[in-house]
Amino acid sequence: MQRLITADTILTGRAGQTVPKGAVLVDDDRIVATGHRDDVSRQASNEAVLHEYAGHTVLPGLINCHVHLALDASSEPLQHYLDSDDTDLLLAMAGRAQAAARSGVTTLRDLGDRNGLVFHLRNAIEHGALAGPRILAAGAPLTPPNGHCHFFGGEVDGEDDIRARIRDSADRGADLIKIMASGGQITPTSPPMWASQFTGEQLHLAVSEARSAGLPVAAHAHGTEAIAEAVDAGVSTVEHCTWMTGGGGYDTRDDVAKTMAERGIHACLAWPPHWRAFLDRLGPDRAKQIVSRVRWMRDLGVPMIPGTDAGLRGSSFTGYAEALGLYEYLGFSRDEIIEMATTTAAEALGLNDVGSIASGYSADLIAVEGDPRTDLAPLSKPRLVIARGELIADV
DSSP: OEEEEEEEEEEOSSTTOEEEEEEEEEETTEEEEEEEHHHHHTTSOTTOEEEEEEEEEEEEOEEEEEEOTTSOOSSSHHHHHHHOOHHHHHHHHHHHHHHHHHTTEEEEEEOOOSTTHHHHHHHHHHTTSSOOOEEEEOOSOBBOTTOTTGGGSOBOOSHHHHHHHHHHHHHHTOSSEEEEOBOOSSOTTSOOTTSBSSOHHHHHHHHHHHHHTTOOEEEEEEEHHHHHHHHHHTOSEEEEEEEEOGGGOBOOOHHHHHHHHHHTOEEEOOOOTTHHHHHHHHOHHHHHHHHHHHHHHHHTTOOEEOOOOBTBTTOOTTOHHHHHHHHHHTTOOHHHHHHIIIIIHHHHTTOTTOSSOOTTSBOOEEEEESOTTTOSGGGGSOSEEEETTEEEEEO
């Protein structure tokens, strides 16, 4: 089936790459042409479905690099998760994924669930049994006994367990390995957020085993030592990347940040849609510290990708566009933010045919009113959403 989408402007992916009075021709799940509408229209068949969006901009579908579909973003997400059986949980996860897609997010990276439920959901979408976004799935993250997020079922105790867990995840079809390099907030038995949960040698082992299986590693790391050890081990992304130390302080290490920049290790900050209220609660002094850390990373060339930790309390699956406002507050241009949430995110996640509007790429695209380069707000209400050629929304 062909679709011909026309709009005032096409943003093809990279900042500054635009096509005025443009069009995109989609054939099944692939983009086959993009350019001026007159040129592209001549390539469309007579049966092509026309989607005209005067006064709109078409751009690649958004990519949320850090979510937890198993959690419901309520005031008690962990308790609701623990109270759900697998059948109910899987159905709820499907609904959350579809809600994210309707909000313009055509790719999700899920970083923690139980019993491989997310693999079943991903496969159902891939096989066309269910409409929804592309899902990159980690499954249960590796954590020590009673460590952060142990309730997902990924506890490991020693090197043999690490090897076995990674092999099991690979056999189940994981797209990546997630390891909890430091403690976290929502697990009562977890070490403090800043404290390391694994030794440097164990992180090296995990990355080596994952690499042997052809899988990247995402390391949850709030503490500076955990970040440094994860970077030294060669992970692909550092989630949160908060640079915390004991006692509530921060330790930003230039050498580690420069290594991240040199190796292309991306920091996924995973800030929620209500980031402004979060900063207000922290108070002006601590908020200033947090903002300065992000700007410091940017100044040193650390590549960044956006995520929201969707599923945690108050972090909805439909608030990704609002979360992108954080980066504008931090001084990123809107062009940079759009590129970061599409092209850069796709590259960081190893998606070679996603994140741009170009011939041969996956047909993941959205249309929004006006021009998001002058105002990001319309990204929160896309008029058209197509994910891998499937029409998700057309209003």
